[in-house]
Amino acid sequence: MKRAAIAVVAAVGGFAGVLGFNLGGSRAPLLHTSAPASNPPSGPPATPPPTSPGGSTTPTTTAGSSPPPTGVRSAVGTTYQYGYGQLAVRVTLDGTSITRVDTVGLQTADPYSQQLAQQVIPLLRHEVLAAQSAKVNGFSGATYTSEAYIYSLQSALDKLHKK
Numbered sequence: 001m002k003r004a005a006i007a008v009v010a011a012v013g014g015f016a017g018v019l020g021f022n023l024g025g026s027r028a029p030l031l032h033t034s035a036p037a038s039n040p041p042s043g044p045p046a047t048p049p050p051t052s053p054g055g056s057t058t059p060t061t062t063a064g065s066s067p068p069p070t071g072v073r074s075a076v077g078t079t080y081q082y083g084y085g086q087l088a089v090r091v092t093l094d095g096t097s098i099t100r101v102d103t104v105g106l107q108t109a110d111p112y113s114q115q116l117a118q119q120v121i122p123l124l125r126h127e128v129l130a131a132q133s134a135k136v137n138g139f140s141g142a143t144y145t146s147e148a149y150i151y152s153l154q155s156a157l158d159k160l161h162k163k
Contacts, residue, residue, distance in 0.1 A: 070095050077156030079105050080148040084113035087145070089152040093160055098132050101125045101153065116142050124149050133157075 072094045079088040088105035091098060103121055108114040120142040127136040134154040138146025157163075 072099070073160060074100075075156045075159035076104055077152035077154070077159070080152050082144040082148040084109045084144060085117070087117070087148050087152060089149060089156055091153060091156040091160065091162075093162060096162060098129060098157075098162075101128050103149070113145075117145050120145055121149065128153060133163075 072092065074090055074092040076090045077088055079086055085108035086105065087103055087107070090100075090102045090104045092100035092102075106117060106121075108117055120139050123139060124136065124146060128134065134150050134157055136150065138150065
């Protein structure tokens, strides 16, 4: 009877140890978190701007709104710590279009993490430029790097007031 009790306690302890390692061991979750970007409100489509008698459009704004930003501008997102290092992203916009995304603060814990980041960051950059937002999927095998990249990107977009 004593052996059975010891075996059960050892099994439960081993299971708890493995579960603890997988949930928070060497792969620490992001230290910084932000709420995911909200979906745009659904409703009737926007009406086109009024036209002048000559047929050209005249820009109008409603009370409390501002015209879309113009010109080239950029911002650096928050540096995010993740399980294998830290990174920050710089976003460049031309008007409301994302034209460039650069990693400006990448530090990794080991050579494997560096190699993984060098492989996945160009893929993430391509996805962001295609989607024109931070609403992209991460990559399996590089989950923490993907999350840190997307969070920093969203932080930079927030600074630029891009939805």
